[in-house]
Amino acid sequence: MKQLKQIGILGLLLPFFACGGGDDAVVTVVKDPTSATLTFPLSNSECTEGTAPTATESTVTFKWNAGTDTDSYGLLLKNLNTGSSTTYTSANTSLPIKIKIATPYSWSVISKSKSTATTATSPTWKFYNAGAGNSSYAPFPAELVSPANNSSSTVTNNLISLDWTGSDVDNDIDNYTVYFGETNPPAEHQTDIDESLLENISVASGKTYYWKIDTKDSTGNISTSDIFKVSIN
DSSP states (O other), X not given: XXXXXXXXHHHHHHHHHHHGGGGOOOOOOOOXXXXXXXXXXOTTEEEOOOBSOOSSEEEEEEXXXXXXXXXXXXXXXXXXXXOOXXXXXXXXXXXXXXEESSEEEEEEEEEEEXXXXXXXXXXXXXXXXXXXXXXXXXXXXXXXXXXXXXXXEXXXXXXXXEEEEEEOTTOOEEEEEEEEESSSSOOEEEEEEXXXXXXXXXXXXXXXXXXXXXXXXXXXXXXXXXXXXXXXX
16 A cells, blocks of 8 residues: 555656656857958059949959858948948848949948847958059058047146058058147148157147148158047046
8 A cells, every 4th residue: 555655646746747848948049240351352452353444433343251150241331532431231252343443442341140230340451443554552541540539538748649550552651741730620730750650749638639641652642531539638
C-alpha cells in the first residue's frame, strides 16, 4: 500500500515537470551593422576612370566592401566646390553616379539594417574627378580639425589654437591663409602660413568666433574650407 501511494504521488507530479518548459522565451539577438570598407575612388586621388564623359560630366562607379549584418547602404556624396551633399541608396556594394568633371568630391558609406535603427559610417574619402586636359588640380578644401564646429572652448590666457589638415592630388600645397573673427564670414587674419596649425590667437570669454582656411598650391590654385563656429567660455 505504501508503494502504491508513492506511485500515485509521482504520477501527480510528472505533468507539472512535463509542462514546465512551455513558458521559455525565445531570445532574438539583434546585431548592429558594421561599417563598409571603401575601395574606389581611392582617397586623395585623381579619378580618370569615369565613363560616358560629356563636356561637363562623367559616370563614376563607386565601390566598397560590405559591412556585416547590413541590408542596404547610403552613399553620401559631397561636391567640395559648392558644399552641396546628396545621399544615394543602394542594396549592392557598387553604385554608378553621374558627377561633374574637374571637380573635387568627398564620399562615405552608411551601413543600414532592417533590424535596428543603429547605423555604421565608413571613413570619408576625397577624390578629384578629372576632366579632359587637366594638368594641374586645385587642393582639396582643408579639413578643419580643432576647435570643432559649434563647439565651446575653455582657453588659457585668452589664447586659442587652430588646427586643420590639407591635401592635394599634386602634392604641391604652397601655403595657407587663415580667416578668423567675430563676423560670418570671418575676415582675413594671417597669410602665407606653411604649417597646418596656427597658435596663440587672442580671444575673449563670452564671445563667438568663426574661422576658415584657404589652401593655395604652387601654381596659384586656391580652395576654401567650410566655416566653423566656436564659442569661448
